[in-house]
Amino acid sequence: MSPDVLSELSMTEAADAFARGEVTAKGLVEATLHRLAKHEPKVNSVIRLDREEALLAAHAADKARGSGKAMGKLAGVPMLHKDMYYRADRVSTCGSKIRRDFVPKVTATVLQRLDAAGAIDCGTLNMAEFAQNPTGHNAHFGDCMNPWNAAYCTGGSSSGSGAAVAARFVTAALGSDTGGSIRLPAAMCGVTGLKPTQTRVPRTGVMALSFSADNVGPLCRTAKDAARFLGVIAGPCPSDPTSAREAVPDYEAALTGDIRSLRIAVVEPWFFDDIEEPVGKAFEAAVVTLQRLGARVEIVNPASLKAVAAYSALVSRVEGATIHAQWMRERAGDYATHLSARLYGGYAMPATFYLEALSRRGPLLRQFCEEALTGYDIVATPSLRSRVPTRAETDVDASPENWDRLMSLSANTRPFNYLGLPTISIPAGCDDRGLPIGLQLAARPFGEARLLRVADAFQRETDWHKRNPLP
Amino acid sequence: MAEPKLVLPTMDAIRSWHGVSVPNPAARHALADFEGLIAALEELRGDLVFEDEPAGFEAALQACKDQEA
Numbered sequence: 001m002s003p004d005v006l007s008e009l010s011m012t013e014a015a016d017a018f019a020r021g022e023v024t025a026k027g028l029v030e031a032t033l034h035r036l037a038k039h040e041p042k043v044n045s046v047i048r049l050d051r052e053e054a055l056l057a058a059h060a061a062d063k064a065r066g067s068g069k070a071m072g073k074l075a076g077v078p079m080l081h082k083d084m085y086y087r088a089d090r091v092s093t094c095g096s097k098i099r100r101d102f103v104p105k106v107t108a109t110v111l112q113r114l115d116a117a118g119a120i121d122c123g124t125l126n127m128a129e130f131a132q133n134p135t136g137h138n139a140h141f142g143d144c145m146n147p148w149n150a151a152y153c154t155g156g157s158s159s160g161s162g163a164a165v166a167a168r169f170v171t172a173a174l175g176s177d178t179g180g181s182i183r184l185p186a187a188m189c190g191v192t193g194l195k196p197t198q199t200r201v202p203r204t205g206v207m208a209l210s211f212s213a214d215n216v217g218p219l220c221r222t223a224k225d226a227a228r229f230l231g232v233i234a235g236p237c238p239s240d241p242t243s244a245r246e247a248v249p250d251y252e253a254a255l256t257g258d259i260r261s262l263r264i265a266v267v268e269p270w271f272f273d274d275i276e277e278p279v280g281k282a283f284e285a286a287v288v289t290l291q292r293l294g295a296r297v298e299i300v301n302p303a304s305l306k307a308v309a310a311y312s313a314l315v316s317r318v319e320g321a322t323i324h325a326q327w328m329r330e331r332a333g334d335y336a337t338h339l340s341a342r343l344y345g346g347y348a349m350p351a352t353f354y355l356e357a358l359s360r361r362g363p364l365l366r367q368f369c370e371e372a373l374t375g376y377d378i379v380a381t382p383s384l385r386s387r388v389p390t391r392a393e394t395d396v397d398a399s400p401e402n403w404d405r406l407m408s409l410s411a412n413t414r415p416f417n418y419l420g421l422p423t424i425s426i427p428a429g430c431d432d433r434g435l436p437i438g439l440q441l442a443a444r445p446f447g448e449a450r451l452l453r454v455a456d457a458f459q460r461e462t463d464w465h466k467r468n469p470l471p
Numbered sequence: 472m473a474e475p476k477l478v479l480p481t482m483d484a485i486r487s488w489h490g491v492s493v494p495n496p497a498a499r500h501a502l503a504d505f506e507g508l509i510a511a512l513e514e515l516r517g518d519l520v521f522e523d524e525p526a527g528f529e530a531a532l533q534a535c536k537d538q539e540a
Contacts, residue, residue: 199532212528309511313511328491329491338497340494341497341498344485347489348502348505359522362522362529400499444535445532445533445537446540
């Protein structure tokens with residue numbers, strides 16, 4: 001198979017083809033290198049490419065398979081990950097100037113689990129500086145550019161992860177999500193992005209942004225990919241006491257394609273405030289598709305949403321400001337303008353409101369579930385209210401006047417971080433400028449299997465996730 | 472648009488409490504956002520109710536868990 005044909009395989013297709021002996025790991029890594037050589041200058045998604053190490057790992061995987069050794073679920077599959085997952089003795093820049101030479105002493109639990117499953121780590125990906133913008137701007141490594149059109153945002157903060165998966169450099173990549181940082185690049189680049197339940201995936205060896213709202217998850221082509229990926233990285237870790245002890249189900253087994261009589265709640269009005277017409281139309285079409293598959297759809301208006309929206313604006317901003325306080329005193333000029341501006345405001349938010357936001361988080365989760373997920377299995381919203389914005393119109397470093405547009409991008413994603421609910425963004429349309437539109441689905445805590453079943457059923461019926469921006 | 476009155480005293484408070492100076496005009500501009508946030512929090516006054524234990528977030532995650540999980 002040619003590199004371009006190989007690069008069209010999804011993560012699970014590549015892993016299964018490797019397991020059956022139909023493709024080699026070397027071929028898959030070479031396809032990644034081929035696609036990068038051809039398209040990376042148009043995308044700027046990579047911070048560090050470990051070419052030789054990846055080829056050596058591929059050789060070892062091919063040899064192991066040839067000798068009949070049992071292989072992991074992701075054996076032979078090349079991946080690149082957001083540059084905030086620590087690998088001992090390798091630089092992890094976190095997309096920043098401040099940590100340009102930072103060498104961690106630990107390897108992230110999730111990287112250890114991916115290694116054990118046989119995935120081939122090819123290097124690290126561009127990202128928003130310290131994972132703190134929703135657009136993909138980066139003043140230190142250059143903006144990551146949307147593979148569909150370089151003038152437009154990739155979404156952030158997992159900008160490189162969204163772009164690299166969309167561009168067919170890799171089939172899957174780790175992202176992180178504190179206010180939408182997996183789902184926004186997934187929506188804007190036209191890929192699948194899963195933010196698991198808060199506590200579902202351990203965070204040891206992952207750069208902190210917000211203790212309360214950080215999540216680890218995959219960006220990939222399909223819901224099936226996300227199911228297998230999550231099955232590998234989820235589960236308790238002794239070194240992360242915040243990780244849940246819940247058993248990890250077989251997520252792939254839940255993908256039956258059957259969502260007949262499933263009940264879906266469309267939450268209004270918050271998620272539709274000032275919605276742009278192409279996004280609204282794509283959402284309506286997605287709902288019709290879900291209904292055609294047998295789901296029942298109703299509109300709900302949870303009273304809890306007003307408080308959820310207000311508090312979700314507080315928590316990660318205060319925690320982020322706290323984490324960065326010393327650097328903000330001593331090296332504020334080493335941050336991009338938009339980031340130091342964002343961090344700065346966090347110091348003015350009163351501790352009493354921060355604690356109020358945290359103390360009401362549990363009760364509001366209970367209230368939201370009662371209002372929107374009792375009698376309903378899934379909540380559906382647009383991932384963004386607007387079409388994908390341009391890099392220029394969201395560039396705060398160029399003009400402070402762009403601040404409001406920048407901050408509004410995560411309006412539909414951030415509430416689910418506060419609530420801690422598992423949430424996924426899947427491609428569900430295309431706007432009048434040829435850029436992707438995302439559908440966001442959320443479920444009750446630890447309801448990833450149900451969530452993935454709906455996303456998978458939708459993808460069996462549509463082909464938005466199969467579209468390649470750089471054929 | 473005129474700068475909201477709260478911006479200067481907020482900058483003073485940040486400098487006094489945290490030793491952090493305003494890093495750039497965008498940071499000052501962004502403080503204007505606080506008017507909206509304060510208004511949103513004002514609207515929530517009166518909503519706070521006494522919560523019996525376990526009121527914590529992790530307890531709520533368990534209590535609200537998907538029954539299929």
